[in-house]
Amino acid sequence: MVRVGIINVTGYMGAEAARLLARHPELDLVSVTGRSAAGKPLGQVFPHLAALGLTIEEELGEVDAVVSALPHGASAGAVLPYIERGLPVLDLSVDFRLRRAEEYEALHGVHPAPGLLSEAVYGLVELHREELAGAKLAGNPGCHAAAAILALAPAVKAGLIEPDVIVDSKSGISGAGRTLGLTYHFSEANESVAAYALGGHFQLPEMTQELGALWEAPPPSITFVPHLVPMSRGILATCYASLRRDADLGGDADGRLRELYADFYAASPFVRVAPEPPSTKQALGSNDCLLHPSIDQRTRRLVVVSCLDNLMKGGAGQGVQCLNVMLGLPETAGLDSLALYP
Amino acid sequence: MVRVGIINVTGYMGAEAARLLARHPELDLVSVTGRSAAGKPLGQVFPHLAALGLTIEEELGEVDAVVSALPHGASAGAVLPYIERGLPVLDLSVDFRLRRAEEYEALHGVHPAPGLLSEAVYGLVELHREELAGAKLAGNPGCHAAAAILALAPAVKAGLIEPDVIVDSKSGISGAGRTLGLTYHFSEANESVAAYALGGHFQLPEMTQELGALWEAPPPSITFVPHLVPMSRGILATCYASLRRDADLGGDADGRLRELYADFYAASPFVRVAPEPPSTKQALGSNDCLLHPSIDQRTRRLVVVSCLDNLMKGGAGQGVQCLNVMLGLPETAGLDSLALYP
């Protein structure tokens, strides 16, 4: 058993990582930290994790691998010592997602170890499986980014679409974390939908970086608008792009498109091509990403609906999948839960 | 007092029309019909309408104006006798929304009075106020269409955007009506988001017709994808379009854009330009439509967030506004409710 520790278990992402590691057949969650809650039994902060019998600590104990669930900006500095000691580190924040330091620093300020950015691997297993095998440092994708990149990668790779993309993403409210805010106050968020971050969301550069790597120049031009919808978990990203003039899927375009997608993800156990438009509920609590690509023939646009659980395939579940690959374990270990329906 | 009757009061749209007419200062709801429920007190079907003291009838009694809340296809035939008698008729179905019979019939089958289609007025007051004054027949807009058309009309009229539009609309579940269906079963719809009608939604032709009338040729190419979100009421449509190459809003583009929108709707009491992205809750139970236009400078796209209550400005509220104008009453009569918050 590999001993794993979670830094900052006290948010939703950290708690979800703990829930998964607690039932992982080959990873052993032995230590968890949390700034304000240090000294408390984990089960006092999260009753559903009481059975783990852990106490929240100031610092990680003896571990073989590290998961950091610290907020953006705080995480990189905190994991540096572990990186230096050669421990495998999975970072759930944005701190190791971008390859170019300028891009990171434009949004998040000075990075404590910009040199590591080019070494870290973007933790989306479906696109970086080989690089991740044996890697020591991975930056886990953002939830919207995971949904959008998985939705568009096959079409980009196949040269089907213009680099001119709109991602309209709808997220459950746990995506905003456990920190209080009027926007997330029940009576405000309930029975309401709203767009946010119209001026630019921090997960857009990830989409551009990852999809851009699959495209020929010029870099893709992506408009991304996230929305809050009144549910706890789930992301549904509807992605739009113009078909290239020379793209020709023949007679049964939708059928051929779904085949193309299924082929692309043939070796990826968590991505499923759905024959009907999926609902986020079909992914609740599982590590699945469901994709439904189709063509709007009238306007010659590709429309891909992508859905996942933002704390699972859009967060800690994806992270455990990534850690499995980094550590040479079966990719699906500890991640076989079926969706909780209804 | 003008005596008004509602045909088919037993759905959500009919009930909402009854709720509004019951408190209207110049319209008197005197008769309501409903196929299966005929003979029952209205308050037995809808306890919140018990105070009206009406009984559901087979046929309308003596009225001066008619509101039809019958389903698409059934409505046109049912209102014909009233049209022939010269009564003002407001139709809430799709049956009198489209000007060209071919377009109607391609989606909905034979129209019983295709000749009336060119006479009917599209009931969106903000665009057809003058034609509606004194008109005898109006087809009330669809809920998604109302949100999208109001969102884009000012930009189209000002020549800002290419005729290349994406409308990503999120709707509360009352939009699907009161008829049972597994998709609308609580445990299925709750805690879930899904796209639907990817193959084409019946409200798309309305958008094309109304926006097309404001555009120079060629007709606009619109991709419209509606979504169901787990709330009872509300629509938020996020509308995307490429700015024309020659569009130039100068320095404070967002500010100038909001001014342009505010000017366009200066005489329209129910449309408000919001300085911050609005949430549907801000329109709940009111007849308001809130618009938040902005420019994504990086990709030179217009993004307009539009929200309204689908049963009010997207349905019966808009219908009462339209009837007010048809009958020469103040446009806001009976529609002064502020949003129910939170």
Next chain:
Amino acid sequence: MVRVGIINVTGYMGAEAARLLARHPELDLVSVTGRSAAGKPLGQVFPHLAALGLTIEEELGEVDAVVSALPHGASAGAVLPYIERGLPVLDLSVDFRLRRAEEYEALHGVHPAPGLLSEAVYGLVELHREELAGAKLAGNPGCHAAAAILALAPAVKAGLIEPDVIVDSKSGISGAGRTLGLTYHFSEANESVAAYALGGHFQLPEMTQELGALWEAPPPSITFVPHLVPMSRGILATCYASLRRDADLGGDADGRLRELYADFYAASPFVRVAPEPPSTKQALGSNDCLLHPSIDQRTRRLVVVSCLDNLMKGGAGQGVQCLNVMLGLPETAGLDSLALYP
């Protein structure tokens, strides 16, 4: 028009009072205050109230009557100057609900004007209509208390039940106010039900005081457990009491019980006896309280289901009703909204 001011408009109760007064035919909302938000346009804090055109002030301007929506403990002191000037004051907090200072102080600490407690009238119009007419000071009932007292008063008055009562109340989350707290964070409160205040809730003494006044000695023994349910508005209180041994409702006990209730509330326009168990949705946004009394013959228990909107009949709506009576206006003025359904 009577000029009214609201102290502390920035919570849900204050905002709801403003929403109602804004459309009141005989009261004119001219001034609103709010500690932290002073100087801001009301529409910036509450977009749905933008049309009022008010600015939040430090202190009330010139008014003829005062509504206080300050929190418990802070309200009494703040309204004293207005009481001393002889202005009618409606207090929405707990500060003037209890007649005995000891009881208030046991829960809430020193009262700044304990002598006023015996002068203030408990603002539940249905039980105190005559005392309220012309009164200068009223303490508006708590939301749970209003639901429970209205549910049980007819049975107590008729001598039907033992003074041995259980009130199991389920509340929407707006009842907890606009102040942030982990319990009311969307992702925590959504998809969950919980009991709270098992050690004793501050609205219990109101129930005991008001029901006790209708009972012969000894004072009633009430167990009251409130619950949070995942919705914005609404209270449903299920009230249980043992029938007195000599209580005899004859053959159609449920029918006779409903008659007894209907008679009790014959002069009360906002209380309706429902033939079927009502749902809170039937009262949403209206000032109605729906009561469904029944007898569990097997155990000889009275079970009364009572529902209302906690911000309306359980809060600001009840408050406006009370103010109407205090000022000699029609009891229903400004309160004729039908429930917003669905």
Next chain:
Amino acid sequence: MVRVGIINVTGYMGAEAARLLARHPELDLVSVTGRSAAGKPLGQVFPHLAALGLTIEEELGEVDAVVSALPHGASAGAVLPYIERGLPVLDLSVDFRLRRAEEYEALHGVHPAPGLLSEAVYGLVELHREELAGAKLAGNPGCHAAAAILALAPAVKAGLIEPDVIVDSKSGISGAGRTLGLTYHFSEANESVAAYALGGHFQLPEMTQELGALWEAPPPSITFVPHLVPMSRGILATCYASLRRDADLGGDADGRLRELYADFYAASPFVRVAPEPPSTKQALGSNDCLLHPSIDQRTRRLVVVSCLDNLMKGGAGQGVQCLNVMLGLPETAGLDSLALYP
């Protein structure tokens, strides 16, 4: 591996049983039936079960044990052949819950095999663990009944309370099943709470039977009122009973009470005594039942809050636990999922 079949997999209870059996280490789900859906891939009806690769059949194939998720009344007849062949049968309906045929038939009509009623074991493992070991036929408890019986059994057994009990239970809407009904239509059920079955609910006799067996005569007098709350899963039952005159828990009554409960369930891995009032979310997707007993000293009443997931510990999870015991497997096999939070 024991081969298990599910009769009528097409409702929520059947689907949940399939979800659990699909990941069970010692049970192998090999066959599922469903009346209307026979011939369809299971994954077409339930996308989250697609990975099982099963097709819905008319009749069960070769199995070693049977789970029936048929509706009340239909189930007994359908499982008779398997009972006769000596196969272990777990029935999820009400058909084998009651020991006395008269009681069953008063509510549900003629029983096809009344003689079996006295042989079947009530499947609540915590109370019948020994009888269930090796048993061939068990009737799985109802969801409300499971919550209430677990809540009260320790207090009854300890002689603490009078046989005079009120169970006020709040249920998520999946408890009503997958069959459509206006009450469960999203727009009707959402943002609303309602009581139902005030005239008597079919799970009341289970409570009386099971608690009565722990009591000295006379039989307990229970008033049970279930409520629908707007969430998908979860039951919270608040149970009230008067303390016996001679009941004395001494100084720290609540502490001693929790000890007494903890002792009672010391050998029961799924029942946890919670130091704070629990919320249903803490049990979501797990097989846990959380109990919070307390004393209302003022009125000398016991108040126990009990919560569980109605499809897990209140349904299929409890059923798998029961089957484990019947088959001599570890009680917790296949049931180790932690709650899905938030």
